[in-house]
Amino acid sequence: MNHDLYKALLNSQYLSTKELLRISSKKILIIGAGGICHPFITYACSSGFKEFTIVDNDVIEESNLSRQYLFSRADLGKNKVNVLNQRLNQTYPNLKIDAVCMRADEKFLFDAAQEHDFIIDCSDNFLTRYQISDVSKELKIPLIMGFGGKDQGQVFFTSNQSSSPCYECIFPRDDFQESEISCQTAGIVPLLLGMVGSYMNMILLNYTLRKIEPKFLTVFNLGDNGVRQISVNQDPNCANCFKK
Numbered sequence: 001m002n003h004d005l006y007k008a009l010l011n012s013q014y015l016s017t018k019e020l021l022r023i024s025s026k027k028i029l030i031i032g033a034g035g036i037c038h039p040f041i042t043y044a045c046s047s048g049f050k051e052f053t054i055v056d057n058d059v060i061e062e063s064n065l066s067r068q069y070l071f072s073r074a075d076l077g078k079n080k081v082n083v084l085n086q087r088l089n090q091t092y093p094n095l096k097i098d099a100v101c102m103r104a105d106e107k108f109l110f111d112a113a114q115e116h117d118f119i120i121d122c123s124d125n126f127l128t129r130y131q132i133s134d135v136s137k138e139l140k141i142p143l144i145m146g147f148g149g150k151d152q153g154q155v156f157f158t159s160n161q162s163s164s165p166c167y168e169c170i171f172p173r174d175d176f177q178e179s180e181i182s183c184q185t186a187g188i189v190p191l192l193l194g195m196v197g198s199y200m201n202m203i204l205l206n207y208t209l210r211k212i213e214p215k216f217l218t219v220f221n222l223g224d225n226g227v228r229q230i231s232v233n234q235d236p237n238c239a240n241c242f243k244k
């Protein structure tokens with residue numbers, strides 16, 4: 001491990017060299033290579049995480065560039081996952097990135113998730129989000145979800161232990177599944193995606209090192225400079241947590 005890359009982190013004394021090595025052995029599955037993935041993976045790499053699978057089938061468009069800052073104009077038309085892989089390896093030479101150019105479906109998620117320690121949801125549609133929630137719950141893999149639309153960003157974490165809430169405890173799928181709203185259609189103030197992706201890293205780091213588990217849905221609200229934390233408990237009527 002090149003310790004100079006992590007000098008500031010180690011000098012902070014938030015973690016030791018031994019803990020940095022432990023972090024580097026964790027495998028992270030990221031769904032979506034868009035506006036939340038960029039700040040997420042930037043800071044995950046700077047915290048010492050090294051093994052990632054990133055899945056996304058999109059190519060880079062000009063309208064992405066204002067928030068997907070690891071891409072440049074020279075990348076237009078290229079596959080997002082391949083460019084991310086190349087760009088991050090220019091800074092962190094020992095990364096292991098599996099760049100998967102496809103739209104994640106339930107079978108892929110189920111097979112891939114079993115090989116990873118964390119699932120990071122950076123997807124931009126409800127169908128995929130519920131599939132990720134289902135798979136992580138079934139396999140009991142910790143899940144960090146980030147989403148944003150218009151003037152609001154949200155982050156949710158579940159360790160997926162038996163008493164943990166799931167995404168559907170907050171957002172029952174019958175209310176959302178039919179809607180195909182994405183960042184592109186709903187619009188988003190890009191800075192919110194930076195906050196979401198960064199905050200997901202705080203959770204990832206604290207849970208990996210100290211098993212600190214947030215019990216909240218965190219909401220970033222642009223209009224009033226607000227950061228709200230809403231308590232989340234398992235819903236006894238949740239169809240996902242209590243399958244019949």
Ligand SMILES: [Zn+2]
Pocket residue numbers: 165166167168169234235238239240241242
């Ligand atoms: Zn639930």
